[in-house]
Amino acid sequence: MVNIEIDGIPLRVDSAKMIIQAADEAGIDIPRFCYHKNLSIVANCRMCLVEVDKARKALPACATPVANGMKVFTQSEIALQAQRGVMEFLLINHPLDCPICDQGGECELQDLSLGYGSGISRFSEKKRVVKDKDIGPLVQTDMTRCIHCTRCVRFGQEIAGIKELGATGRGEHMEIGTYVEHSLASELSGNIIDLCPVGALTSKPFRYKARAWEMTSHPSIAMHDAVGSNLDLHTRQNEVMRVVARDNDSVNQSWISDRDRFSYLGLKHPDRLLNPMIKQNGEWQVTDWQTAMEFAVDGLKHVKTKNGADQIAGLISPTATLEEGYLFQKWLRAFGSQNVDHRLRQQDFSDAGHDQFSAMSLADIESSDAIVLLGCNIRSEAPLLAHRVRQSAYAGGLISDINFFKTDLLMPVDRQVVVNSAQLFVLLSGVAKTLLQRVDETTAKAWRHMMREKAPSATEQNIAMQLANAHQAVIIVGALANQHPQASAIRSLAALISELTGAHLLILPDANSQALHLAGALPHCDASQELKDGLNANAIWEEQLRAYVLFNIEPEFDCADPAAALLALQRAGFVMAINSFQCDSLRDYADVLLPLAAFTETSGTFVGLDHQWQSFTGAVAPPGESRPGWKILRVLGNISKFNGFDYVSSEGVRQELQDQLNRLSSARKSIYIPAEITNVNGVQLISEVPVYRTDSLVRHSKALQLTPENQFLDTMRISPALAEKYGLHQGDAVQIQQDEFAVSATVLIDEQVAENMAHLAAASPLSARLGNAFGNVELSAMMESIDA
Amino acid sequence: MTTALQLTGHRDQLFNQVIRQQLDSWISKYPPGQSQSAVIPALHILQDSHDGWLSEGLMRALADYLEIPAISVFEVATFYTMFELKPVGKHKISVCTNISCLLCGSEEIANHLQKRLGIGFGQTTADGKFTLKEVECLGACVGAPMLLLDRQYHEHLTPDKVDALLGEVK
Numbered sequence: 040m041v042n043i044e045i046d047g048i049p050l051r052v053d054s055a056k057m058i059i060q061a062a063d064e065a066g067i068d069i070p071r072f073c074y075h076k077n078l079s080i081v082a083n084c085r086m087c088l089v090e091v092d093k094a095r096k097a098l099p100a101c102a103t104p105v106a107n108g109m110k111v112f113t114q115s116e117i118a119l120q121a122q123r124g125v126m127e128f129l130l131i132n133h134p135l136d137c138p139i140c141d142q143g144g145e146c147e148l149q150d151l152s153l154g155y156g157s158g159i160s161r162f163s164e165k166k167r168v169v170k171d172k173d174i175g176p177l178v179q180t181d182m183t184r185c186i187h188c189t190r191c192v193r194f195g196q197e198i199a200g201i202k203e204l205g206a207t208g209r210g211e212h213m214e215i216g217t218y219v220e221h222s223l224a225s226e227l228s229g230n231i232i233d234l235c236p237v238g239a240l241t242s243k244p245f246r247y248k249a250r251a252w253e254m255t256s257h258p259s260i261a262m263h264d265a266v267g268s269n270l271d272l273h274t275r276q277n278e279v280m281r282v283v284a285r286d287n288d289s290v291n292q293s294w295i296s297d298r299d300r301f302s303y304l305g306l307k308h309p310d311r312l313l314n315p316m317i318k319q320n321g322e323w324q325v326t327d328w329q330t331a332m333e334f335a336v337d338g339l340k341h342v343k344t345k346n347g348a349d350q351i352a353g354l355i356s357p358t359a360t361l362e363e364g365y366l367f368q369k370w371l372r373a374f375g376s377q378n379v380d381h382r383l384r385q386q387d388f389s390d391a392g393h394d395q396f397s398a399m400s401l402a403d404i405e406s407s408d409a410i411v412l413l414g415c416n417i418r419s420e421a422p423l424l425a426h427r428v429r430q431s432a433y434a435g436g437l438i439s440d441i442n443f444f445k446t447d448l449l450m451p452v453d454r455q456v457v458v459n460s461a462q463l464f465v466l467l468s469g470v471a472k473t474l475l476q477r478v479d480e481t482t483a484k485a486w487r488h489m490m491r492e493k494a495p496s497a498t499e500q501n502i503a504m505q506l507a508n509a510h511q512a513v514i515i516v517g518a519l520a521n522q523h524p525q526a527s528a529i530r531s532l533a534a535l536i537s538e539l540t541g542a543h544l545l546i547l548p549d550a551n552s553q554a555l556h557l558a559g560a561l562p563h564c565d566a567s568q569e570l571k572d573g574l575n576a577n578a579i580w581e582e583q584l585r586a587y588v589l590f591n592i593e594p595e596f597d598c599a600d601p602a603a604a605l606l607a608l609q610r611a612g613f614v615m616a617i618n619s620f621q622c623d624s625l626r627d628y629a630d631v632l633l634p635l636a637a638f639t640e641t642s643g644t645f646v647g648l649d650h651q652w653q654s655f656t657g658a659v660a661p662p663g664e665s666r667p668g669w670k671i672l673r674v675l676g677n678i679s680k681f682n683g684f685d686y687v688s689s690e691g692v693r694q695e696l697q698d699q700l701n702r703l704s705s706a707r708k709s710i711y712i713p714a715e716i717t718n719v720n721g722v723q724l725i726s727e728v729p730v731y732r733t734d735s736l737v738r739h740s741k742a743l744q745l746t747p748e749n750q751f752l753d754t755m756r757i758s759p760a761l762a763e764k765y766g767l768h769q770g771d772a773v774q775i776q777q778d779e780f781a782v783s784a785t786v787l788i789d790e791q792v793a794e795n796m797a798h799l800a801a802a803s804p805l806s807a808r809l810g811n812a813f814g815n816v817e818l819s820a821m822m823e824s825i826d827a
Numbered sequence: 828m829t830t831a832l833q834l835t836g837h838r839d840q841l842f843n844q845v846i847r848q849q850l851d852s853w854i855s856k857y858p859p860g861q862s863q864s865a866v867i868p869a870l871h872i873l874q875d876s877h878d879g880w881l882s883e884g885l886m887r888a889l890a891d892y893l894e895i896p897a898i899s900v901f902e903v904a905t906f907y908t909m910f911e912l913k914p915v916g917k918h919k920i921s922v923c924t925n926i927s928c929l930l931c932g933s934e935e936i937a938n939h940l941q942k943r944l945g946i947g948f949g950q951t952t953a954d955g956k957f958t959l960k961e962v963e964c965l966g967a968c969v970g971a972p973m974l975l976l977d978r979q980y981h982e983h984l985t986p987d988k989v990d991a992l993l994g995e996v997k
Contacts, residue, residue, distance in 0.1 A: 205902045207905040207906075208905045
């Protein structure tokens with residue numbers, strides 16, 4: 040710690056700090072463009088020049104470390120003159136197009152030129168013009184406005200892990216761009232919009248839509264992954280105009296993913312369900328809430344009397360709020376049905392009840408020195424978690440990626456192991472076996488049937504030792520593992536390895552599923568963790584029940600087995616959907632549609648992977664007749680004449696759940712020990728949900744659907760060996776046969792895919808016509824090309 | 828004409844063996860993981876074996892070889908005037924027109940060269956023999972006015988000296 044003085048104010052600051060950091064902490068304003076607290080320091084804009092006592096000229100506050108006894112003056116004549124000079128240079132080539140610039144009103148250059156610039160320009164020569172670049176559907180460029188602060192360049196290099204933007208040319212001809220025009224491939228690219236201090240990089244979908252001063256800001260939480268990034272929703276006249284990041288150092292720092300930033304575009308999609316509707320004699324009728332809800336309750340009661348309450352099932356989207364999840368299960372359980380689930384994409388539930396949701400803060404993940412990613416395409420599943428893992432890798436952490444295909448994680452990776460399902464179990468048991476050699480006989484004995492005879496390979500030993508020797512290690516089990524037909528075995532082996540090495544185990548939750556778990560939206564236990572015997576998300580479809588209640592799900596995209604879901608819904612006697620969006624297939628099988636408010640329109644609580652309860656309120660009123668989910672469920676409870684549904688606010692719901700949870704003792708659960716693993720033969724699908732197909736709101740966001748990440752929904756990726764086996768070539772049409780279902784896709788030969796596996800996007804119109812994810816398929820070359 | 832270089836495929840098959848050896852020797856001069864430091868010498872090596880200019884494919888291949896982002900190669904190649912991003916003639920004449928040379932008559936030299944070759948700055952003669960470039964200070968002010976012909980400095984120039992010089996070039 041050193042003592043310094045800024046503008047006469049004595050401060051005691053950490054000696055590792057720069058002047059600007061000390062000033063920021065003390066609330067003393069120093070103008071800046073290139074400096075950003077979460078990026079490296081380059082000192083190239085020179086706007087933060089300040090006078091430092093005994094220095095012979097003004098110094099950049101962002102790159103001058105504090106020293107004991109230092110006296111800094113931010114408003115002295117020398118400082119102001121230096122800042123004025125810099126501002127004059129910055130404005131030389133900057134166009135005077137503020138009236139038509141989207142940044143106008145929230146532009147750092149505009150603000151600072153008001154404070155530090157002169158009213159009249161002395162520059163009468165020609166200004167330079169830089170051609171705009173097309174860098175994709177999300178970010179709009181106006182590069183003539185660029186002042187070369189290089190924040191966007193540093194963001195790519197240091198945070199996104201992919202340097203796509205750079206400074207080409209020299210002097211007067213220097214330009215920020217990609218050199219060769221292409222769409223940005225980063226899932227964090229939208230952050231450069233927030234970072235750009237001028238109007239050079241702005242939001243493409245938001246272009247010319249609103250002015251900063253017309254909008255009001257509402258804090259909110261992103262619901263699309265398990266991070267729970269903090270957002271600011273900017274609204275105007277009851278409409279969300281755009282979404283920007285809200286700083287929260289413990290969660291998302293200053294960043295949000297493109298999915299969180301641009302999902303709001305789905306809110307105004309024409310498929311948005313705006314009115315309660317009921318189907319009578321095969322005809323859809325728009326009706327009022329009372330009629331629709333009575334119709335719904337009558338429908339369910341009818342099924343209950345005729346077929347029994349266990350013929351009713353409810354499925355809720357993992358993006359639902361904690362309150363919605365709690366009321367949903369409470370309402371269905373009041374009906375007498377235990378068939379409630381939110382684990383829509385999972386197939387293997389045999390370890391249910393052994394769940395070990397260990398909390399882990401994002402900062403702890405960042406400070407880990409060994410991280411194993413198990414069946415986890417982390418960049419797409421949780422982009423900001425990937426950012427934390429990347430920071431660990433940059434700091435020397437050892438990252439091992441074990442997956443069914445190799446993908447560029449945009450970070451230094453110690454090893455990437457590509458395995459198919461059988462090889463995965465061999466690998467995991469090899470790692471476990473290495474560790475079991477060091478423990479007591481009982482544990483080893485219990486797991487003996489899972490261990491193979493052969494001694495562990497070098498790789499397996501290496502992974503085991505890295506985890507065991509790490510100062511702090513984490514095993515992250517991702518969606519590809521959790522959605523696997525043998526997920527329990529994968530999770531339990533991961534749990535065993537974690538127990539033997541002391542590594543944290545993070546079973547990456549899907550969106551808000553941690554909250555729904557606590558809320559008891561599960562068939563095997565309710566919120567008070569009382570054991571129940573309901574049907575799980577898989578059995579709910581297989582059993583083909585009489586009545587279904589859907590809460591914000593599109594079954595053909597959101598469920599593990601689209602074909603089974605569709606069949607069950609078509610055969611059901613009564614289907615009600617509380618949904619934000621409608622589609623043809625929903626109108627076909629549903630009997631009641633109740634319009635649901637989106638997360639921007641309701642209050643609720645999100646619980647992420649760090650187990651923090653983050654509550655938020657609605658920023659805008661729900662459109663049309665749609666209503667917040669907790670209110671719909673409350674009134675459904677009232678109309679059903681159930682007790683305990685008289686809430687006045689979502690906080691009341693939350694409080695009730697919290698009281699229940701407080702009464703629980705947190706008994707540590709044992710690890711599930713799976714039975715022997717059966718190997719699959721033939722070609723197995725890798726059903727990965729693409730980054731912009733995760734939930735209905737994201738799927739209705741047009742800009743996200745146009746990104747390069749989304750262009751491979753009809754493509755099947757297979758290894759060269761598999762292609763040869765079936766006589767398939769690059770670009771061929773291939774028929775994918777799964778039981779009685781068949782679809783055709785385009786072949787992409789990719790050495791990065793595991794042997795005997797075929798990567799096909801889930802949650803796409805193509806895979807919606809197939810059976811279960813990660814199922815076995817038959818491949819055959821199609822004789823005629825698709826055009827013929 | 829040089830033989831075609833391998834620009835796609837695995838890292839250990841890029842360019843050709845001779846070039847790979849030269850690149851490796853430069854990479855080995857820097858600490859591991861800092862191959863980006865070798866980008867300038869590497870661009871020189873590639874430009875020399877590619878008719879004096881750098882194509883986009885060549886720069887991308889270099890990025891792959893050095894295991895750095897492609898844009899980091901483009902940044903360097905576009906910054907320095909000694910790197911050519913379009914095809915050039917067999918010989919490159921770079922005339923300095925910076926202050927010292929200008930004061931000592933570089934304008935006359937430049938005009939003479941342009942008239943003699945029948946091309947302007949940044950152009951190549953029809954026979955593909957010469958490319959004429961205007962460059963910033965090459966650090967030979969003591970010998971102003973000066974030009975750089977391929978790799979050779981020529982100083983204290985006069986129009987006659989320029990004629991003699993051009994006459995000698997094959």
